[in-house]
Amino acid sequence: MFDVLFQPAIDGQLYIQWLLSGLMWTLLLAVGGWWIAFAIGVLVGVGRTSRNRAVALAARLYVEVFRNIPVLVQMFLWYFVLPELLPTGLGDRIKQMPPPWGAFFPALACLGLYTAARIAEQVRAGIEALPAGQDEAAAALGLSPWAARRHIIVPQALRLIVPSLTSEVMGIYKNTSVALTIGLLELTAQARQISEATFQTFGAFAAATIIYLLLALVAYRLMLWIDRRFQIPGSAPARKARRLPILRRGGAL
Amino acid sequence: MNSPVPTDPVIRLTEVNKHYGNFHALRDVSLEVAKGEKIIICGPSGSGKSTLIRCINRIERHDSGEILVDGHRLTGDTKDVAAIRREVGMVFQSFNLFPHMTILENCTIAPRKSRGLGKAEAEERAMHYLTKVRIPDQAGKYPGQLSGGQQQRVAIARALCMQPRVMLFDEPTSALDPEMVKEVLDTMVELAEEGMTMLCVTHEMGFARQVADRVIFMDRGEKIEEAAPGAFFTNPQSPRAREFLQQVIH
Secondary structure (H helix, E strand, O other): OOHHHHOEOOOOOEHHHHHHHHHHHHHHHHHHHHHHHHHHHHHHHHHHOOOOHHHHHHHHHHHHHHHHOOHHHHHHHHHHHHHHHOOHHHHHHHHOOOHHHHHHHHHHHHHHHHHHHHHHHHHHHHHHHOOHHHHHHHHHOOOOHHHHHHHHHHHHHHHHOHHHHHHHHHHHHHHHHHHHHHOOOOHHHHHHHHHHHHOOHHHHHHHHHHHHHHHHHHHHHHHHHHHHHOOOOOOOHHHHHHHOOOOOHHHOO | OOOOOOOOEEEEEEEEEEEEOOEEEEEEEEEEEEOOOEEEEEOOOOOOHHHHHHHHOOOOOOOEEEEEEOOEEOOOOHHHHHHHHHHEEEEOOOOOOOOOOOHHHHHHHHHHHHOOOOHHHHHHHHHHHHHHOOOHHHOOOOHHHOOHHHHHHHHHHHHHOOOOOEEEEEOOOOOOOHHHHHHHHHHHHHHHHOOOEEEEEOOOHHHHHHHOOEEEEEEOOEEEEEEOHHHHHHOOOOHHHHHHHHHHOO
16 A cells, blocks of 8 residues: 555655655744744633733633634735835845745644634633632742742643643644645645546545654653653652553552 | 730731722721730621731731831831832731742742842751741742641741741631641740740630730720730630630530
8 A cells, every 4th residue: 555655756766755744844834833832822721710800801802813713825825915014125025035945934833823713712711720829828928920930830831731731742743744734745735636637536535644644642652751750749640540540559658 | 905005016006997899898997916916806707807908018008097117107018018018928828839849949938039148148048947847958949749738837937048037827717627736836926935036816715815915805897805815715705705715615
């Protein structure tokens, strides 16, 4: 079924090299977009819980705008509309960026900012799930609201939301496929190219599918590792016990 | 009310009022606390005693009246609030330790981030107070690995690390198993004997007798009675205080 991958293409490369090149762009887009999304998402999420009304409103507005417009539409806005809205000189320079980058940067901005809105809501939920006593204790110790969030609130909130962040990690790399609509030759686009060049549609997309599945597995294992790595000693012992029933011979760990 | 008039008040409340919606939590409460005084606040649940001490470091905002702490007037001014909170330590019923930090980090975070102490100095100070509450050997553990009594003693050490002039205790032993109450009370007695100014909401009447300079009895948001512990326990003036004492002293 995967014979097609090892046949030479018109440019002299093997088709599998097309696929791997697509994989590289998918990964660059997903990993780069993730860090943008995480950084902005945490800031906006904290902003959502601010007592300052202007800050809270701005954060809310950000979330509503970026979360409620379809990713595909946002992709087109970044790629086609933004350069026209900017001053002509700057707009032209964006339009003249050499091929992969001209599509890569709009896609990076799109996925980063869209995912940030989703992460922000989870960060907010994590913060609101913490007992009020944590905020009170931080305040009573004289910590500023900023220091309390930086050292007390956010580190705990992030630990709470690791499971739901896992689906965001998986979400962002799946959404990278939308970038094919603005001409970025990522994994799905390369699979389509192989299919068009060879008519081996099944083999090309089956290969892409397996790669996406493997990526999901890697992301899942990574987040599980992070979850354990940052687990607070002395908390949630029940969870640990459930995970390692075999090791608890006769109840003695 | 035969209360001694403090000469040098560290805390002065004048006709403080506080509402939660329609509920009138504090009604015209006035109170003066001199340096080194130990005040016990008691009363039935919902009487406003916790609200009262939570207003002193502005964990709750009062609606009207004046609160002076160590010369600072409590208003919306964040600088004054921060200054007051550095001078007023608080111990909560539910400990409120930071679960993601070690005991040592719990004790050093505020001195470092709000007093600007260096790491080494903050840790040295933390170990001093952890030794004082007799758990220096637990410094590397996390709160979830300690018993309730140990956690509350850490909470006391954490507050002391800011070297406050006043300590507020909000029912510090109410969430503890009975066998752990004593270790926490012993720590508080030691603190009292060293001359710390203390306001303590508690139902531990034995402790009140032992350390209190004055006992304040509250009911329905009002300060009903204010007396030396001997007088309060043997001869409460108001019927409501008599009723309350009959229920808590067996």
